[in-house]
Amino acid sequence: MTAWLVRRVAASIAIIFAVVTLTFFLMAVAPGEPLLGPDERQVPPEVRAELIRQWGLDQPAPVRYVKYLRQLARGNFGLSFSLHRPVADALAEAIPNTLLLAGAALLIDFLVGLGLGVYQAWRVHRLPDVVLSNVTLFLYSVPTFWLGLILLLVFGEWLGWFPVAGMSDPILCPTVSSFYCVMDRLWHLALPAATLGFVGAAGTARFQRAAMLEISAQDYIRTARAKGASEQRVVLRHQLRNALLSFITLFGLAFPFLLTGSVLIETTFAWPGMGRLATDAILRRDVPLVNAAVLLASTLVVMGSLLADVLLAAVDPRLRVRGTA
Amino acid sequence: MTLHAWFALLVALALAGWTVGTLRRRTARYEPGRRFFRHPTAAWGIGVLAFFVIVAVAAPLVTSYSPIVHNDIINLKNQPPSWSFILGTDVYSRDLWSRVAFGARISLKVGGLGMLVAVTLGTLVGAVAGYYRRWVDAVLMRGVDVGLALPRIFVLLIAIALFDRLGETVLILVIGLTSWFGTSRLVRAEVLSVRERDFVAAARAMGAGPGRVIFRHVLPNAAAPIIVAAALGIGNVLLLEASLSFLGIGVAPPKPSWGSMIADGVPYLATAPWTTLFPGLAIALVVMALNAVGDALREALDPRQEAM
Amino acid sequence: MTEPLLRVRDLKTYFVTEQGRGTARAVDGVSFELYPGETLGIVGESGCGKTVTSLSILRLIPEPPGHIRPGSVIEFAGRNLLTLAPSELRAIRGNQIAMVFQEPMTSLNPVFTVGDQIAEAAIIHQRLSRKAARARAIEMLTLVGIPDPAERVDHYPHQLSGGMRQRVMIAMALVCHPKVLIADEPTTALDVTIQAQILELLDRLQSELGMAVLLITHDLGVVAGQADRVVVMYAGQVVETARTTDLFDGPLHPYTEGLMAAVPRIDAPKSRLQAIPGQVPAATAWPSGCRFHPRCPHAWTKCTIEEPPLLGLGDGDHTARCWLVQEPGRRKPKT
Numbered sequence: 008m009t010a011w012l013v014r015r016v017a018a019s020i021a022i023i024f025a026v027v028t029l030t031f032f033l034m035a036v037a038p039g040e041p042l043l044g045p046d047e048r049q050v051p052p053e054v055r056a057e058l059i060r061q062w063g064l065d066q067p068a069p070v071r072y073v074k075y076l077r078q079l080a081r082g083n084f085g086l087s088f089s090l091h092r093p094v095a096d097a098l099a100e101a102i103p104n105t106l107l108l109a110g111a112a113l114l115i116d117f118l119v120g121l122g123l124g125v126y127q128a129w130r131v132h133r134l135p136d137v138v139l140s141n142v143t144l145f146l147y148s149v150p151t152f153w154l155g156l157i158l159l160l161v162f163g164e165w166l167g168w169f170p171v172a173g174m175s176d177p178i179l180c181p182t183v184s185s186f187y188c189v190m191d192r193l194w195h196l197a198l199p200a201a202t203l204g205f206v207g208a209a210g211t212a213r214f215q216r217a218a219m220l221e222i223s224a225q226d227y228i229r230t231a232r233a234k235g236a237s238e239q240r241v242v243l244r245h246q247l248r249n250a251l252l253s254f255i256t257l258f259g260l261a262f263p264f265l266l267t268g269s270v271l272i273e274t275t276f277a278w279p280g281m282g283r284l285a286t287d288a289i290l291r292r293d294v295p296l297v298n299a300a301v302l303l304a305s306t307l308v309v310m311g312s313l314l315a316d317v318l319l320a321a322v323d324p325r326l327r328v329r330g331t332a
Numbered sequence: 333m334t335l336h337a338w339f340a341l342l343v344a345l346a347l348a349g350w351t352v353g354t355l356r357r358r359t360a361r362y363e364p365g366r367r368f369f370r371h372p373t374a375a376w377g378i379g380v381l382a383f384f385v386i387v388a389v390a391a392p393l394v395t396s397y398s399p400i401v402h403n404d405i406i407n408l409k410n411q412p413p414s415w416s417f418i419l420g421t422d423v424y425s426r427d428l429w430s431r432v433a434f435g436a437r438i439s440l441k442v443g444g445l446g447m448l449v450a451v452t453l454g455t456l457v458g459a460v461a462g463y464y465r466r467w468v469d470a471v472l473m474r475g476v477d478v479g480l481a482l483p484r485i486f487v488l489l490i491a492i493a494l495f496d497r498l499g500e501t502v503l504i505l506v507i508g509l510t511s512w513f514g515t516s517r518l519v520r521a522e523v524l525s526v527r528e529r530d531f532v533a534a535a536r537a538m539g540a541g542p543g544r545v546i547f548r549h550v551l552p553n554a555a556a557p558i559i560v561a562a563a564l565g566i567g568n569v570l571l572l573e574a575s576l577s578f579l580g581i582g583v584a585p586p587k588p589s590w591g592s593m594i595a596d597g598v599p600y601l602a603t604a605p606w607t608t609l610f611p612g613l614a615i616a617l618v619v620m621a622l623n624a625v626g627d628a629l630r631e632a633l634d635p636r637q638e639a640m
Numbered sequence: 641m642t643e644p645l646l647r648v649r650d651l652k653t654y655f656v657t658e659q660g661r662g663t664a665r666a667v668d669g670v671s672f673e674l675y676p677g678e679t680l681g682i683v684g685e686s687g688c689g690k691t692v693t694s695l696s697i698l699r700l701i702p703e704p705p706g707h708i709r710p711g712s713v714i715e716f717a718g719r720n721l722l723t724l725a726p727s728e729l730r731a732i733r734g735n736q737i738a739m740v741f742q743e744p745m746t747s748l749n750p751v752f753t754v755g756d757q758i759a760e761a762a763i764i765h766q767r768l769s770r771k772a773a774r775a776r777a778i779e780m781l782t783l784v785g786i787p788d789p790a791e792r793v794d795h796y797p798h799q800l801s802g803g804m805r806q807r808v809m810i811a812m813a814l815v816c817h818p819k820v821l822i823a824d825e826p827t828t829a830l831d832v833t834i835q836a837q838i839l840e841l842l843d844r845l846q847s848e849l850g851m852a853v854l855l856i857t858h859d860l861g862v863v864a865g866q867a868d869r870v871v872v873m874y875a876g877q878v879v880e881t882a883r884t885t886d887l888f889d890g891p892l893h894p895y896t897e898g899l900m901a902a903v904p905r906i907d908a909p910k911s912r913l914q915a916i917p918g919q920v921p922a923a924t925a926w927p928s929g930c931r932f933h934p935r936c937p938h939a940w941t942k943c944t945i946e947e948p949p950l951l952g953l954g955d956g957d958h959t960a961r962c963w964l965v966q967e968p969g970r971r972k973p974k975t
Contacts, residue, residue, distance in 0.1 A: 022477055235733035
């Protein structure tokens with residue numbers, strides 16, 4: 008078991024490495040001169056040349072790559088061209104915001120999605136199931152950013168229940184200094200997290216409904232009934248326990264979804280997170296920031312998948328114990 | 333809207349309905365066909381898709397205005413829906429319905445072709461990996477793992493933004509090239525199981541080469557997940573294209589893309605919500621229809637379906 | 641005459657097929673009795689309705705698309721199982737009447753240990769504590785002959801061989817010492833050598849625990865070795881019932897004859913295997929008259945019009961659903 012784990016972790020590191028390398032060279036072959044982004048037009052040519060020399064941007068790509076790796080090994084993510092500050096600082100500021108958003112969305116996704124999926128399977132083909140199936144189909148098919156805009160319009164503009172942008176009240180609560188500020192954060196978090204969360208929940212509910220239905224058709228459920236188990240026991244003990252396995256798979260798949268989603272939602276709601284940071288960085292050709300963001304993003308995705316695999320191995324006896332059949 | 337356009341629109345609706353009916357009748361002979369239409373949403377999905385395809389093809393006929401001409405930038409900008417502009421106008425006083433109709437061309441084209449690239453590539457890689465196994469499989473699947481770990485939206489942003497909008501073809505290619513990884517895994521799994529079946533051994537014993545065995549024997553039996561992946565794939569590509577256009581890259585203006593239309597409407601969300609509402613609704617309807625059709629296909633083609 | 645433990649009378653279980661292809665009358669008027677301590681074998685090809693019959697007893701038929709017709713009666717301990725309230729039915733399942741299924745791999749829950757699953761019936765019906773239930777599970781594993789029971793009790797189904805899984809299924813069924821054990825093709829999915837072991841086990845347990853066994857199988861050999869009495873089913877009906885010795889000495893129904901002739905015999909001179917011509921008809925369209933008539937070598941006009949009831953030779957024990965019982969002269973000579 009530990010041998011497997013070591014191999015998986017090693018493979019994960021290799022994958023992250025490959026992704027970072029790919030991105031580095033992709034950025035390197037992108038046309039256009041370095042430091043000619045929209046912010047930098049006014050820089051005089053001699054200063055630009057000096058900066059280029061200083062930052063080694065005139066060297067060929069493979070040389071820069073090796074230098075970059077050496078830097079990374081020392082924990083130095085470089086300096087952001089567009090923000091004029093260390094990349095690590097910029098990221099350190101943005102990551103918690105994205106984690107907050109993604110975490111809240113994940114919570115909504117799983118609580119609502121799981122509940123709906125199980126409920127729908129229980130009341131399969133009857134009116135609540137039919138209605139909910141169509142609702143989840145809709146939520147699953149809408150563009151996330153569009154849903155965010157509609158929610159913004161209805162709940163932010165028309166009803167005025169929630170704020171329309173940003174993460175916090177910039178005047179009263181620049182930092183979390185009181186209970187009021189905590190509530191303020193939550194208030195700002197509501198709409199973006201709800202958007203991302205409900206779209207995710209729709210997918211989760213559909214998946215979980217199918218999983219529960221498949222399980223309920225299995226022979227061992229019939230065996231449980233034949234033993235005299237009550238419906239409650241059959242569903243809650245036998246069905247759910249097996250559905251847990253598919254649920255963990257969903258958990259692993261949630262990370263890429265949250266990543267894409269955070270990029271779109273942060274743009275829509277002006278949420279100062281990593282997605283928005285990275286998008287701006289790409290548009291401004293801020294190479295160090297982009298490379299760092301991609302490194303981070305792929306690490307998250309790979310870690311999520313690894314975590315799911317580990318959980319699955321822990322929970323599914325067929326994977327855990329190599330049997331002696 | 334002019335009378336001709338109204339008439340053409342009604343014809344389009346009727347045609348869509350007729351398509352559903354004919355399809356239903358033609359496939360009633362086959363068990364999967366019957367199973368497909370047993371789904372209440374399947375027929376609806378086909379109808380919606382047919383409608384949008386017809387509108388896209390006959391866009392000049394069902395609209396009365398050009399999608400890119402500013403009609404009257406002073407008086408007619410951001411007008412709510414009315415009899416002349418049935419979905420209203422946008423900030424440049426362009427007819428929203430025309431833009432939605434012509435936008436269907438772009439979205440469906442990018443969606444369809446992008447999915448084609450992705451599914452073709454995914455099927456090829458998956459089939460080769462599943463058929464040859466051993467080191468070919470190992471190498472290919474490691475590549476797929478890397479592909480799946482790529483933060484797709486970032487890669488797309490980089491590829492498209494930095495290389496300056498090189499047009500639709502590149503957009504389609506790049507989306508396709510980053511979307512095939514999941515399909516390849518599916519196909520590989522199917523091929524692995526089909527490959528063990530007796531008829532494959534029989535074909536090889538007959539002297540058939542690997543290409544022939546894969547294309548004529550293995551893949552047709554592995555077709556079900558490929559078809560389902562194709563149907564659902566169009567929807568994913570569509571959403572992706574919309575997201576990219578929303579973020580400001582993707583299809584170049586003034587060509588109407590549903591995603592960029594939504595982005596255009598954002599500053600006027602409060603004052604002219606229809607400019608954001610209708611393009612998004614169009615995307616939602618098409619993707620819903622694609623998902624409904626994909627789900628129904630999955631159940632219809634499932635070989636494990638048996639009557640008691 | 642002792643009272644029967646289980647009495648099935650005119651059981652009809654129908655299934656609604658999709659797309660209006662009609663109703664499948666899988667079990668169409670089946671009656672039989674099970675006496676204490678005996679083994680009753682139900683024999684027939686696939687599609688004859690024997691499995692559906694066994695599932696109907698404990699009402700394990702999925703309600704859509706199947707349903708048990710009103711008018712069917714399943715009497716057990718003086719009560720009609722088909723009209724019991726769900727909680728009362730549950731008190732009987734696994735407790736007084738238990739069932740062993742055909743496929744031990746899919747019938748065992750993969751995420752629970754073997755011990756948990758065996759103990760479950762005891763926890764449900766006898767409210768044993770976890771510790772006591774575990775001890776009971778180990779007892780049962782010993783009873784069914786599994787080596788190292790104290791270790792095996794914590795194993796998962798996928799860690800056991802097919803034969804051991806079936807023993808676990810049996811242990812699971814017997815944990816509450818039921819009066820009736822329904823065994824649906826308990827050996828079909830196993831190797832021949834393991835088959836013999838399982839059948840021997842069932843035999844031993846039956847005499848030790850004094851229970852009645854309803855043994856469902858398509859294998860005449862199993863029936864010959866295990867059953868005291870036999871019920872032959874075809875097309876959703878009982879077509880012959882008899883004591884095992886009587887059945888094998890002189891079958892009355894042409895279908896039973898056909899079944900026996902189709903078994904290759906090592907002690908008889910080598911001749912062509914005699915298959916029964918034709919195929920089992922679809923449950924949505926049983927033939928008119930005697931349901932076996934399209935495949936019967938002796939059929940005449942009466943057989944195509946009138947469905948025969950179960951007719952006996954007078955000694956009451958041996959009956960067959962065939963007009964030949966009344967008109968043996970119509971029997972065509974063997975070619």
